Amino acid sequence: MRCPFCNNPDNRVLESRSAEGGQSIRRRRECLRCKRRFTTYEQIEFVPVTVIKRDGRREGFDRSKLLRGIVRACEKTGIPQMRLEEITDEVEAELQQREVREVTSNEIGELVLQKLRYLSEVAYVRFASVYRQFRGIADFIHTLNQLRNDNSTTHREGRSPTNTSIGDSSLETEETEKTVTLSAHS
């Protein structure tokens, strides 16, 4: 990073701090030659992700479209809007960090389901019904059974996803799991 005043490449960092809610790092620098100070911002590079749809068509990843789908699935479940935006951010971040720049709509759906699973059974099944294109009640029952089986193997009994869900951060959920696991072993 060259000094904007004298073009000297050598400088020292006086201060680094997180900016834009952790999206970037702001650095205050001092040129080693002219001693003047300037600021640089370092941020994660956002690259376009292409979504391959079920019919083979491709389109750019659309964050607001994904959020709308999640919001629809979570209607009247009491999950705060902020949590839904966090889920969307997490999914987008996961896609951004991949080596491959193409993702199928199925993969995105599964990522969302992983996150909805411990938040709300209702939201989980609703979301699954849309993106897995349920055709009848048998599909609902199958998904519900799958959800219940998975929950009872990965989680001990006495913990319904709908009870612990509302307003939980993922950290709190992890702690709850640990506690439950410990008590089940003792």
Ligand SMILES: [Zn+2]
């Ligand atoms: Zn300089």
